[in-house]
Amino acid sequence: MMMIGLLMGAALAAAPAPAQAELPPPERRQELLFEAAKLGRIDLIPVLVQHGADVNAYEARGFTPLILAAYNGQTAAVDALMQAGADPCKPDASQGNTAQMGVAFKGDDAIAARLLKEKCDVNARNRAGQTALMMAALFGRTKQVEMLLAAGADASIADTNGRTAVAIAAVQGNDDVARMLGSK
Template sequence: MLRLLAPLGAVLLLVSSVAMAAEVPTPERAQALLFDAAKLGRADLVPALVAAGADVNARDARGFTALILAAYNDQPAVLDALIAAKADPCLPDRDQGNTAQMGVAFRGHDALAARLLKAGCDVNARNKAGQTALMMAALFGRTAQIDMLIAAGADPRAADASGRTAASVAADQGNAAVAAKLTK
């Protein structure tokens, strides 16, 4: 429980210190708070944290950018604030190579999927296993995202490192309707 409260406490501390103009956090502290703000939906803090030296494209200890954290946690206002602050929506995470687009396909955040598609990233970007956002959407039966991704140019014939396509991923999950849709 304390672990969950720590980020919230840190963000509240920053808000009070910025509001009182008592202290500007160090760039290192601003960076940590930016990751917390991304997860917690505190878009209002993004400009102040960037001004205090937070790098919008830095990766946290687990290899995620603030934008990936905002997308994964369904924080549209933070995603918009980060993009406005020049965060790169196309950067993958450090370890697996997953993009924010892949994260929203995994989590099922359709509105964020649409926002990210407008950012102009490669719709066929691959992670280190050769998987695409379309494959992840197929894995979880995210039909709205499948439609969006295909309309944006996603290649349903692309195969991952093990030779699986989005259709075969859907079929392996027992989702024949999605597999059929992807083979048309």
């Protein structure tokens, strides 16, 4: 089903400006945008947006296309979505995680650096009070911890359970990160 949708999307991209009646319905165009973001199909993103897909919409699980692209390591799709107007600061609808938090979880340093250029609140918190720095500490993402600190992340913020990034790193056995954060 997904492949059929992508083929339909590819047809949209390759065809000369089709009549509105030849396009998939708006709901399907939106679904195609989510799929294109996950798969890094930068050829489809501008076409789908041009034909009404919303770059800041939420899919069924509460993720935006940008969060999906970032989480799935699709650097070019992250750029294409932001060029199309995607809000890099918009959290997911269910847990309040941002794209920056997602790449801290997954470990993609290039996308983390790209997102930091957007000047979102580096100390944004999800519903559990966690920050991107806490997630980077949790998973031992030393490079991202360095980048987040350089961007102004506050290592003294505690989540809803009272844990700071250094405490999270220490519990996980991420000693290098705990030492780095303990000196801040």
